[in-house]
Amino acid sequence: MTLGLHHFLFLGAILFACGIVTVLIKRHAIGILMGVELMLNAANLNLVAFDHYTGTAPHGQTFALFVIVIAAAEAAVALAIFMNFHNNFASIDVDRGSELRG
Amino acid sequence: MPTPPVHSDLLPRLLLGEPLGAVLDGLWGLAIVLFVFLPAISAIGFLAIWAERKVAGRLQHRHGPNRVGPLGLLQSLADGIKLASKEDLTPARADVWLFRLAPYLAFPPVFAAFIAIPFGPDWAFEPSLSAGLFWMLAILGVEVIGVILAGWASNNKWSMYGAMREACQLISYEIPLGVSILVVVVSAGTLDLRLLAWQQASSIVKWNIFHDPFSLVAFFVFFTASLASNKRAPFDLPESDSELVAGYHTEYSGLRFSLFYLAEYAAMFVMGAVMTALYLGGWADPLGLLARRYELAAAVPASWELVALNVIATGIFAVKTSTIVFIQMWVRWTLPRPRIDQVLHACLKVMMPAALSLLLASSLWVLLVGRESLVQRVTETILAAGGVAFLLAIFGYCGLAFVQGRSSQYRLGTHPWQSNLPGGGL
Amino acid sequence: MDVALFYALAALVVAGAIGVVTGRHIVRMAIQLLAALLGVAGLYVLLAAEFIAAAQLVIYVGGTLVLIIFGVMLTARSGTSVLRPSRAEAIVAAVAGLALLTVLCVAIGSTSFPHVIVPRPADAVAPLGGALLNQYLFPFELASLLLLAVMLGAAYLARPLQRRPR
Numbered sequence: 001m002t003l004g005l006h007h008f009l010f011l012g013a014i015l016f017a018c019g020i021v022t023v024l025i026k027r028h029a030i031g032i033l034m035g036v037e038l039m040l041n042a043a044n045l046n047l048v049a050f051d052h053y054t055g056t057a058p059h060g061q062t063f064a065l066f067v068i069v070i071a072a073a074e075a076a077v078a079l080a081i082f083m084n085f086h087n088n089f090a091s092i093d094v095d096r097g098s099e100l101r102g
Numbered sequence: 103m104p105t106p107p108v109h110s111d112l113l114p115r116l117l118l119g120e121p122l123g124a125v126l127d128g129l130w131g132l133a134i135v136l137f138v139f140l141p142a143i144s145a146i147g148f149l150a151i152w153a154e155r156k157v158a159g160r161l162q163h164r165h166g167p168n169r170v171g172p173l174g175l176l177q178s179l180a181d182g183i184k185l186a187s188k189e190d191l192t193p194a195r196a197d198v199w200l201f202r203l204a205p206y207l208a209f210p211p212v213f214a215a216f217i218a219i220p221f222g223p224d225w226a227f228e229p230s231l232s233a234g235l236f237w238m239l240a241i242l243g244v245e246v247i248g249v250i251l252a253g254w255a256s257n258n259k260w261s262m263y264g265a266m267r268e269a270c271q272l273i274s275y276e277i278p279l280g281v282s283i284l285v286v287v288v289s290a291g292t293l294d295l296r297l298l299a300w301q302q303a304s305s306i307v308k309w310n311i312f313h314d315p316f317s318l319v320a321f322f323v324f325f326t327a328s329l330a331s332n333k334r335a336p337f338d339l340p341e342s343d344s345e346l347v348a349g350y351h352t353e354y355s356g357l358r359f360s361l362f363y364l365a366e367y368a369a370m371f372v373m374g375a376v377m378t379a380l381y382l383g384g385w386a387d388p389l390g391l392l393a394r395r396y397e398l399a400a401a402v403p404a405s406w407e408l409v410a411l412n413v414i415a416t417g418i419f420a421v422k423t424s425t426i427v428f429i430q431m432w433v434r435w436t437l438p439r440p441r442i443d444q445v446l447h448a449c450l451k452v453m454m455p456a457a458l459s460l461l462l463a464s465s466l467w468v469l470l471v472g473r474e475s476l477v478q479r480v481t482e483t484i485l486a487a488g489g490v491a492f493l494l495a496i497f498g499y500c501g502l503a504f505v506q507g508r509s510s511q512y513r514l515g516t517h518p519w520q521s522n523l524p525g526g527g528l
Numbered sequence: 529m530d531v532a533l534f535y536a537l538a539a540l541v542v543a544g545a546i547g548v549v550t551g552r553h554i555v556r557m558a559i560q561l562l563a564a565l566l567g568v569a570g571l572y573v574l575l576a577a578e579f580i581a582a583a584q585l586v587i588y589v590g591g592t593l594v595l596i597i598f599g600v601m602l603t604a605r606s607g608t609s610v611l612r613p614s615r616a617e618a619i620v621a622a623v624a625g626l627a628l629l630t631v632l633c634v635a636i637g638s639t640s641f642p643h644v645i646v647p648r649p650a651d652a653v654a655p656l657g658g659a660l661l662n663q664y665l666f667p668f669e670l671a672s673l674l675l676l677a678v679m680l681g682a683a684y685l686a687r688p689l690q691r692r693p694r
Contacts, residue, residue: 240585
C-alpha cells in the first residue's frame with residue numbers, strides 16, 4: 001500500500017478534532033492556547049499534504065509557512081493577554097472571567 | 103565546479119559487489135547510525151572531556167589528569183563508571199515523569215544534528231538535506247525545552263534561576279547565530295552543507311571565511327554566538343559553578359547528569375563542525391588536492407580508492423573541528439564571566455545589529471561585486487594570504503613558547519621571559 | 529517503508545494530541561504538545577517539505593512552545609491545583625468533537641482526490657524562496673509589519689502593573 005493523500009487528511013481531521021475538544025474543555029487559559037495550536041497544525045498538515053500530492057507546489061508550503069509565522073505571533077499576544085488576566089484576577093481559570101466589569 | 107555524484111553505500115557495494123535495494127539501504131543507514139555514530143559521539147565526548155581537563159590544567163599551570171591510563175586518557179572512562187554507579191536520586195515533590203524526561207530532550211537533538219554534517223565527499227547522509235543547515239539550527243532549538251524542563255522539574259529555586267537565564271540566553275543568541283549563517287548562505291547560494299563543502303573544495307582561497315571582509319567578521323560573530331548557544335564560558339551563567347551550584351542540572355546525579363554533560367560536549371563538536379563546513383572549507387585540504395584526486399576517481403561507482411579518500415577527508419574535517427573545539431576550551435579558561443544583563447546587552451545591542459548590518463553588506467557585496475569578477479578574486483586572495491599569515495604567526499608563537507618552555511633555563515627560572523621576582527614566573 | 533514511517537509518526541502525533549486533550553497537569557500537556565509538534569515536523573519531511581519541517585522546529589518548538597512554557601511558569605500559583613471541567617461540559621465537548629470528526633472523515637472518504645505523482649524536487653528551498661519573493665511578496669512584507677505590531681502590542685499588554693496608591 002502506498003502512502004496517499006487521504007492518510008494525511010485523516011490524520012489532519014483527528015488532530016483538528018482533538019484541538020476543538022481541547023478548546024472546549026479546558027479551563028486553564030494556556031490549555032486553550034494549546035488546543036488552538038493543535039488546530040493550526042492540523043490545517044498546516046493538510047496544506048502541505050495537498051502541496052505534495054497535487055501539482056500545486058510551492059503554494060501550499062508558502063501558505064503553511066505564513067500560518068506558522070502568524071501562529072507564533074498569535075501565541076505571543078495570547079500569552080500577553082493571559083499575563084494581564086492573571087495579574088487582574090489572580091487566577092488563570094477562564095471561568096473567572098465571566099463578567100464584563102473589569 | 104559542478105559536484106560529482108555521491109557514491110552512496112560505498113562500503114556495501116565494495117563488499118557485496120552490487121547496489122543495495124531500498125529496504126537494505128535504509129537498514130544500512132540505520133546500522134551506520136547505531137554502530138558508527140553513537141560510539142563515535144561517545145568517543146568524542148570522552149576525548150573532549152579529557153581534553154578540556156588537560157587544557158584547563160595546562161592553562162592553569164598544572165598537569166591535569168595524569169593518573170588513570172597513559173596521559174590520563176582513561177579519566178573520562180573512570181568518571182563514567184563512577185557516574186553510572188551512583189544512586190538514582192529524584193528530589194522530593196519533583197515531577198518524577200518530567201524530571202526523568204528532561205535529559206532525553208536535551209541530548210537527542212544534538213545527536214540528530216550530526217546527520218546533516220558532511221564528513222566527506224560521499225560520507226554525508228543521502229538524500230542530503232537540501233535545507234541541512236537550517237535543520238541543524240532548528241534541531242538545536244529543541245534543546246532549550248529540555249533545559250527549561252530540567253530546571254522546572256527539579257523543584258529547586260536555583261535550578262529555576264539557571265533554567266530561566268539559560269532560556270533567555272539561548273533564545274536571544276539564536277538570532278546572531280542564524281543571521282551570521284545567513285551571511286555565508288547569501289554568498290554561497292545554498293543551504294545544503296554538502297554543496298557548501300564542495301564549493302570550497304578547490305583551494306584555501308575559496309573558503310567562505312575569506313570570501314569578503316564581512317564573512318570574516320561574521321565568522322567571529324558566529325563563534326561568539328555559538329559559545330553562548332552552547333552555554334560555554336564566558337556565557338556559562340546557566341551552570342555557573344560559583345553561583346548556582348550547577349544551575350539547571352543541580353539535582354541531576356549519575357547517569358542522567360552524564361547525559362547533560364555529554365550533550366554539552368557533543369554540541370561543542372557540532373558547532374565546530376558547522377563552522378568548519380560553513381567557513382573553513384569543510385573536508386578539503388588547503389591546496390585542493392583531495393578534491394582533484396576525488397574527481398579523477400569519481401567515475402567508478404565504488405572502489406577502495408574512494409574509501410581511502412573519504413577517510414582522509416574525514417580526518418581533515420576532524421582536525422579542523424578539533425582546532426575550533428580547542429579554541430572554545432581555551433576561551434573558557436581565559437575569560438571571566440559577565441552578568442546576565444551584560445550577556446543580553448551584548449546580544450541585543452551589539453551582536454544583533456552587527457550581524458544584521460553584516461548581512462546587508464554581504465548581500466550588497468554579492469550583488470555589486472559578483473562571484474567571478476576580478477575584485478572578488480583579489481579580495482579573496484588578499485584575505486586568504488592575511489589569514490594564513492595570521493594563523494602561522496599564532497601557531498609559530500605558540501610553538502616557540504612551547505619549545506622555550508621545555509628548556510632547562512625555564513625550569514631553573516633564569517629564562518629571559520621570566521622576571522626576577524621571587525617565585526619566578528611571568 | 530514510507531508507510532511504516534508515516535504510521536510511526538502519526539502514532540506519535542495522535543498520542544501527543546490525546547495527551548493534550550486529557551491532560552490535567554499543564555506542564556505535562558506542554559510536553560505532549562511538544563511530541564505532537566515533533567511528529568508533525570517528521571511528517572513534513574515525509575512530504576518533501578524539509579524547509580517547512582525545519583521552520584516548524586525553529587518557530588513552533590523553539591519559539592512558541594518555549595513561550596507557552598514560560599507563560600505556564602509565570603502564571604503558576606500553587607502548582608498542584610488542577611482545573612477540571614464539569615461533567616456536562618466534558619460530555620458536550622466530546623460529542624461535538626466526535627461529530628466533527630465523523631463529518632470530516634465521511635467527507636474525506638467519499639471524495640476522490642486527483643492523485644498526481646509529483647517527483648521529489650532536488651532542492652526544497654529554491655521554489656519556496658522564489659514564490660515568497662515573486663508571487664507572495666506583499667503578504668511577506670505584511671507579515672513583517674504584523675510581527676512588529678505584535679511585538680509592540682505584547683510588550684505593552686504584559687507591562688508590569690502600576691501599584692494603585694491605597
